[in-house]
Amino acid sequence: MNKVENSINQIKEKITAIRDLIQLEINRIVFQLDSAKAKVRLRGEYSDSDWYGRASSVLRSKRVQVQILTRKLQELKTLEKREYNNQVERRFIEVAKRRLDRELFLSFMVEAKDLAMLGNRDLTEEKNKLFTPREIEYLQNQYGDYFIGEE
Numbered sequence: 001m002n003k004v005e006n007s008i009n010q011i012k013e014k015i016t017a018i019r020d021l022i023q024l025e026i027n028r029i030v031f032q033l034d035s036a037k038a039k040v041r042l043r044g045e046y047s048d049s050d051w052y053g054r055a056s057s058v059l060r061s062k063r064v065q066v067q068i069l070t071r072k073l074q075e076l077k078t079l080e081k082r083e084y085n086n087q088v089e090r091r092f093i094e095v096a097k098r099r100l101d102r103e104l105f106l107s108f109m110v111e112a113k114d115l116a117m118l119g120n121r122d123l124t125e126e127k128n129k130l131f132t133p134r135e136i137e138y139l140q141n142q143y144g145d146y147f148i149g150e151e
Helices: 005-045 049-099 102-118 121-130 131-145
Strands: none
Touching: 005 049, 121 131
């Protein structure tokens, strides 16, 4: 595990712990609100309306906080996956350097760099080279622009 993965894991653990604490607070508030509702139904006792309003407001706020933290965790997972993919790419290049002859390896590198310079637009062009115009028309009619367009 490298430094980036280690720091990402530490951040994920901290965010998860904070999110879990907030979720406990949410559960406690929900219990209190449910208890207040039960008192109204059973005994006709109404709780303090200011307290009830504040508790409901805090509950909404805490739920938003959980959503934000969950989104941050997802962003970290995406970052972690990107870092993993970068590691795989670097290791692949190392293995290719060792196992392929120099000329073949360099030709692969030149082609990969050319494709990288083109960006995503080359993917659409490559797809279009695979199919005849008639096939493209059929696939577009069947599956829409998703098939031919950018993914």
